[in-house]
Amino acid sequence: MRDRRRTLPFMATPHPAAASSPRPFRIAELLAVGSELTAGETRDTNGGELARSLSLQGVSVRRIVALPDELALVTAAFVEALGAVDLVVATGGLGPTPDDLTREAVAAAVGEVPAIDPGQEVWLRSLFERRGIALPGANLKQAWLIPSATAIPNPNGTAPGWWVDRPDGRVAVLLPGPPRELRPMWRDWVLPRLRKRGLGDRRLVRTLRTYGIGESHVAELLGEPMLRAANPVVATYARADWLDVRISAVDEIAADGRVTRPAAEALAAAEATVRAALAGHVRAEGETTWADIVAEATARAGVRFAIVEAGTHGALGALLAEVPTLERQVAHGSAVARDVAEWPVEDEAVAIARDAEVEIGLALVAHTDGTQTLLRAAVAAPDAGWSRVLDLRLFQHGAHGRFRAGVAAAAFLAEVLGEDR
Amino acid sequence: MRDRRRTLPFMATPHPAAASSPRPFRIAELLAVGSELTAGETRDTNGGELARSLSLQGVSVRRIVALPDELALVTAAFVEALGAVDLVVATGGLGPTPDDLTREAVAAAVGEVPAIDPGQEVWLRSLFERRGIALPGANLKQAWLIPSATAIPNPNGTAPGWWVDRPDGRVAVLLPGPPRELRPMWRDWVLPRLRKRGLGDRRLVRTLRTYGIGESHVAELLGEPMLRAANPVVATYARADWLDVRISAVDEIAADGRVTRPAAEALAAAEATVRAALAGHVRAEGETTWADIVAEATARAGVRFAIVEAGTHGALGALLAEVPTLERQVAHGSAVARDVAEWPVEDEAVAIARDAEVEIGLALVAHTDGTQTLLRAAVAAPDAGWSRVLDLRLFQHGAHGRFRAGVAAAAFLAEVLGEDR
Numbered sequence: 001m002r003d004r005r006r007t008l009p010f011m012a013t014p015h016p017a018a019a020s021s022p023r024p025f026r027i028a029e030l031l032a033v034g035s036e037l038t039a040g041e042t043r044d045t046n047g048g049e050l051a052r053s054l055s056l057q058g059v060s061v062r063r064i065v066a067l068p069d070e071l072a073l074v075t076a077a078f079v080e081a082l083g084a085v086d087l088v089v090a091t092g093g094l095g096p097t098p099d100d101l102t103r104e105a106v107a108a109a110v111g112e113v114p115a116i117d118p119g120q121e122v123w124l125r126s127l128f129e130r131r132g133i134a135l136p137g138a139n140l141k142q143a144w145l146i147p148s149a150t151a152i153p154n155p156n157g158t159a160p161g162w163w164v165d166r167p168d169g170r171v172a173v174l175l176p177g178p179p180r181e182l183r184p185m186w187r188d189w190v191l192p193r194l195r196k197r198g199l200g201d202r203r204l205v206r207t208l209r210t211y212g213i214g215e216s217h218v219a220e221l222l223g224e225p226m227l228r229a230a231n232p233v234v235a236t237y238a239r240a241d242w243l244d245v246r247i248s249a250v251d252e253i254a255a256d257g258r259v260t261r262p263a264a265e266a267l268a269a270a271e272a273t274v275r276a277a278l279a280g281h282v283r284a285e286g287e288t289t290w291a292d293i294v295a296e297a298t299a300r301a302g303v304r305f306a307i308v309e310a311g312t313h314g315a316l317g318a319l320l321a322e323v324p325t326l327e328r329q330v331a332h333g334s335a336v337a338r339d340v341a342e343w344p345v346e347d348e349a350v351a352i353a354r355d356a357e358v359e360i361g362l363a364l365v366a367h368t369d370g371t372q373t374l375l376r377a378a379v380a381a382p383d384a385g386w387s388r389v390l391d392l393r394l395f396q397h398g399a400h401g402r403f404r405a406g407v408a409a410a411a412f413l414a415e416v417l418g419e420d421r
Numbered sequence: 422m423r424d425r426r427r428t429l430p431f432m433a434t435p436h437p438a439a440a441s442s443p444r445p446f447r448i449a450e451l452l453a454v455g456s457e458l459t460a461g462e463t464r465d466t467n468g469g470e471l472a473r474s475l476s477l478q479g480v481s482v483r484r485i486v487a488l489p490d491e492l493a494l495v496t497a498a499f500v501e502a503l504g505a506v507d508l509v510v511a512t513g514g515l516g517p518t519p520d521d522l523t524r525e526a527v528a529a530a531v532g533e534v535p536a537i538d539p540g541q542e543v544w545l546r547s548l549f550e551r552r553g554i555a556l557p558g559a560n561l562k563q564a565w566l567i568p569s570a571t572a573i574p575n576p577n578g579t580a581p582g583w584w585v586d587r588p589d590g591r592v593a594v595l596l597p598g599p600p601r602e603l604r605p606m607w608r609d610w611v612l613p614r615l616r617k618r619g620l621g622d623r624r625l626v627r628t629l630r631t632y633g634i635g636e637s638h639v640a641e642l643l644g645e646p647m648l649r650a651a652n653p654v655v656a657t658y659a660r661a662d663w664l665d666v667r668i669s670a671v672d673e674i675a676a677d678g679r680v681t682r683p684a685a686e687a688l689a690a691a692e693a694t695v696r697a698a699l700a701g702h703v704r705a706e707g708e709t710t711w712a713d714i715v716a717e718a719t720a721r722a723g724v725r726f727a728i729v730e731a732g733t734h735g736a737l738g739a740l741l742a743e744v745p746t747l748e749r750q751v752a753h754g755s756a757v758a759r760d761v762a763e764w765p766v767e768d769e770a771v772a773i774a775r776d777a778e779v780e781i782g783l784a785l786v787a788h789t790d791g792t793q794t795l796l797r798a799a800v801a802a803p804d805a806g807w808s809r810v811l812d813l814r815l816f817q818h819g820a821h822g823r824f825r826a827g828v829a830a831a832a833f834l835a836e837v838l839g840e841d842r
Contacts, residue, residue: 038482040473041658041667043466047487052461061459062494064487066468073483098649228519237462246462313742314735314750321734321752329735329752331742 025171026200028059029081033093033102034177035068046091046175046182053186058200058250059087069099071108078109078172086170087194092177094159096138102174103144106164110172112146120144120151120160127158152189157181163193171197201250204263206271209242209284211411218243221277232263232270240400241290241319241407245274245282283411290410291323297417298325298360303381305413306356308348309364310336313399315406316364328356340365340376346387349380359383362413366405373401377409379416388416446592447621449480450502454514454523455598456489467512467596467603474607479621479671480508490520492529499530499593507591508615513598515580517559523595524565527585531593533567541565541572541581548579573610578602584614592618622671625684627692630663630705632832639664642698653684653691661821662711662740662828666695666703704832711831712744718838719746719781724802726834727777729769730785731757734820736827737785749777761786761797767808770801780804783834787826794822798830800837809837 030051032044047064054061062085067074074093081088093102107114120143128135142159145151152161157176164172173190175182210218215238219227222245226234232249247270252261275282284293298305304325309316310332317329330352336343343365353361359381366375373394380387390412396404451472453465468485475482483506488495495514502509514523528535541564549556563580566572573582575597583595594611596603631639636659640648643666647655653670670687672680696703705714719726725746730737731753738750751773757764764786774782780802787796794815801808811833817825 036656036658037469038472038485039476040469040471040482041656043464043469044485045464048458048461048464050461051459055460060489061461062489062491063498064459064465066485068481068483070483077484235457235462237457314738315742317735317750317752318739318742321736321739324754327754327756329738329750331738331750333745333748 025059025086025194025197027085028054028061028087028089029085030061030064031074031077031081031088031090032064032066032177033069033074033090033105034066035070035099037066037092038068044091046177046179049179049183050089050091050186053191054087054089056203056205057191057194058202060200069093069101071101071105074102074105075108078106082109082166082170082172088170088172089175089190090172091175091182094142094161094174094176096136096142096158100141103141103146103162106149106162106172106174107146110146110148110164110166112148114141114144114146116140116143117145117151123160124158152185154181154185156184161185161190163190201253202263203248203250204267205246205248206267207286208245208247208271208274208278208282209286209288210245210278210281211242211283211407213243213278213281215243218245218278218281222274223277226270226273232266234270234274240403242284245278247271247274290407290414291320293414294320294410295323295325297414298323301360301417303359303417304356305360305362306330306352306358307362307364307409308332308352309366309406309409310334310343311340311366311368312364312402312405315402316362316409319403319406319410327358328352336365338367340367340374343376345376345378346380346389349378349387350382353380353382360413360417362409364405364409366402368397368401368405371395371397373397373405375405375408377412379413388412446480446507446615446618448506449475449482449508449510450506451482451485452495452498452502452509452511453485453487453598454490454495454511454526455487456491456520458487458513459489465512467598467600470600470604471510471512471607474612475508475510477624477626478612478615479623481621490514490522492522492526495523495526496529499527503530503587503591503593509591509593510596510611511593512596512603515563515582515595515597517557517563517579521562524562524567524583527570527583527593527595528567531567531569531585531587533569535562535565535567537561537564538566538572544581545579573606575602575606577605582606582611584611622674623684624669624671625688626667626669627688628707629666629668629692629695629699629703630707630709631666631699631702632663632704632828634664634699634702636664639666639699639702643695644698647691647694653687655691655695661824663705666699668692668695711828711835712741714835715741715831716744716746718835719744722781722838724780724838725777726781726783727751727773727779728783728785728830729753729773730787730827730830731755731764732761732787732789733785733823733826736823737783737830740824740827740831748779749773757786759788761788761795764797766797766799767801767810770799770808771803774801774803781834781838783830785826785830787823789818789822789826792816792818794818794826796826796829798833800834809833 030047032047036042037044044066051061093100124143125135149162149164154160159176162174215236232247235246237244249263249266251259251263254260304327306328308330311334314331320326345363348363349361361380364377375392377390392408394404451468453468457463458465465487472482514521545564546556570583570585575581580597585593653668656667658665668691670684672684673682675681725748727749729751732755735752741747766784769784770782782801785798796813798811813829815825
């Protein structure tokens with residue numbers, strides 16, 4: 001199987017360890033079925049999530065493909081993918097309507113005929129009975145199986161998935177499109193089975209979230225050798241609120257199969273280098289949000305807080321909405337923000353803290369024009385008798401500038417609370 | 422060209438009018454290039470936007486494909502797409518780094534060799550001069566062209582696009598990945614040229630946004646014949662804040678090329694039927710948001726307003742943040758929302774209107790548990806001496822429940838302001 005795959009034109013770069021330790025699931029393709037996707041009416045979010053999950057398990061995704069509800073196109077996509085990769089995961093098209101044709105497509109691709117499975121039919125009928133509805137005839141196709149397919153239970157819907165085994169060891173997995181149905185099926189049923197059959201080299205990943213430094217500056221500080229190395233892979237991603245540096249590593253394996261450098265060691269070394277190069281700019285790890293950082297900083301300081309903002313369309317409040325220690329948020333219209341210097345941010349921070357009866361008040365005023373955003377923020381602790389003011393000019397403007405002003409105020413609050421006093 | 426395409430396995434359903442009125446751009450494929458996409462680190466948003474734009478111009482998108490930065494894979498994708506569709510649009514991979522290989526891939530696919538174009542080089546050097554930076558050697562590849570490519574000017578970045586003409590009339594378009602660069606290039610340069618060369622039958626689309634009715638109920642009221650008709654196409658899309666009914670129509674054309682029923686007529690007839698079937702549930706059209714609706718309702722009533730909410734994590738404020746007539750938004754922590762009946766919504770609505778010195782106050786309190794969300798909202802006009810209260814139970818819960826509570830309060834405000842008084 002390895003040798004055969006190597007001759008295919010679409011194959012991804014062969015893994016260095018492929019020859020010494022054959023593993024079934026190294027390369028995957030993801031299909032998302034639905035005309036609403038190719039018409040641009042809705043966006044596929046499953047592909048990215050599954051790609052991330054597979055990538056962390058050492059499986060390379062060679063393509064994520066969105067397809068319309070057209071039997072010939074979807075069938076051809078299965079035929080092609082099942083001839084080129086180890087694992088095909090398709091989402092969507094498992095509903096009861098004639099438009100839902102993913103089952104038909106994979107059946108045609110593997111040359112089998114779907115039939116109602118008695119066990120699945122019993123399950124489906126009991127599901128509708130519990131809902132007090134007669135099973136509509138159309139839904140019977142959700143009890144279909146083909147001989148080479150195993151049903152994947154769906155605890156949150158009427159569409160079971162399919163796990164289809166091919167004679168050459170390749171697998172096609174069909175899952176329903178709604179994320180709240182797909183996610184538990186993937187996590188609790190599919191992923192454990194994939195793992196049992198063997199995946200690629202597990203990839204260790206650490207994401208360092210930096211703030212207050214630009215992408216080109218980060219690239220310069222890290223240097224080209226580090227950014228072009230194959231293992232660990234170090235890459236930067238500019239998000240709206242962070243510049244992420246993502247480090248990922250796999251075990252280095254010699255020709256004789258011996259691990260010459262474990263992934264954890266390579267990752268730790270690269271992380272230390274990145275942290276040293278970027279000094280104080282690394283503010284968080286992983287998926288940490290500014291709300292998490294402010295939640296932690298206020299909890300550690302043992303304070304509750306309230307915010308008041310102007311000229312930001314509530315950007316700061318939206319950013320921190322889920323913070324448990326946030327007691328009140330007030331947003332004013334933009335009339336007060338014509339001149340950021342005129343709005344008394346320190347007084348406002350004190351007033352909102354007093355009104356909400358909390359220890360800390362945070363006030364933010366911002367004004368954005370066509371090219372930049374000026375902001376002024378104050379953190380005040382009226383009972384403790386201190387306050388701090390931040391003045392900043394951002395090169396972002398408009399809605400993006402307002403969002404970044406909110407981030408700057410959140411970062412300022414976390415900074416101030418973290419200081420020794 | 423038509424006949425050749427018809428034999429290909431991946432082709433979309435031929436258009437009924439294809440034989441009588443050949444048009445160059447009927448079927449398109451979209452490629453998004455970047456390993457960050459197939460690793461699931463970032464999501465492709467360009468594909469959906471371009472698909473929507475093409476779909477409205479009568480071009481069917483047969484696939485949207487995300488690919489990693491691997492020359493062999495991207496080249497193979499161009500070869501395959503340029504053999505199967507009329508138009509290939511690729512986004513991403515036009516940066517200056519060795520990873521950016523979309524130019525190399527399309528050059529290899531069409532068998533040409535890229536070279537620095539003197540005109541593009543002059544433009545690029547002057548761009549860097551204006552920024553006061555020496556042109557880095559790596560960026561010179563952004564001045565590349567191949568003989569069959571025309572440069573597409575990029576007013577917002579250093580990466581020009583490519584328009585590649587094939588001898589058989591097919592076209593490949595390469596655009597940079599950042600949306601703020603891509604969008605104006607698509608709208609102002611590419612789309613006008615595509616139109617000049619001729620597109621598919623322009624599709625007329627109208628989206629009716631409904632509120633307060635479930636998807637299965639809508640399907641029942643519209644009936645299966647309408648939902649399965651080929652022209653006009655009527656489809657429902659459940660969004661977080663709306664249930665959309667999208668109607669789209671093309672001209673009906675007889676075998677002799679005569680238009681037997683113009684798209685506008687078919688659309689108008691279907692729209693009338695849908696509006697009658699769904700009665701008062703159609704609240705808006707197109708891309709209208711709840712912020713738009715409240716903005717219009719308050720402007721028409723000649724009032725400004727302020728909001729206060731509790732137990733919603735600021736969901737209502739976030740929803741209405743951009744409304745120009747919103748003078749103040751206050752969000753309280755969830756402590757007050759343990760029992761929605763205890764929080765005096767009418768008094769709070771009056772108080773916030775008085776504090777903010779506006780005509781209308783809107784107060785919302787919501788409590789969500791594991792299965793549902795209870796909410797209570799009040800609209801008060803203290804000077805005019807009236808108020809109205811809404812009590813509602815939603816089947817959504819958690820963050821979704823809070824969001825829907827915000828939507829319900831916004832809908833209530835618009836309703837109340839729209840009443841004759």
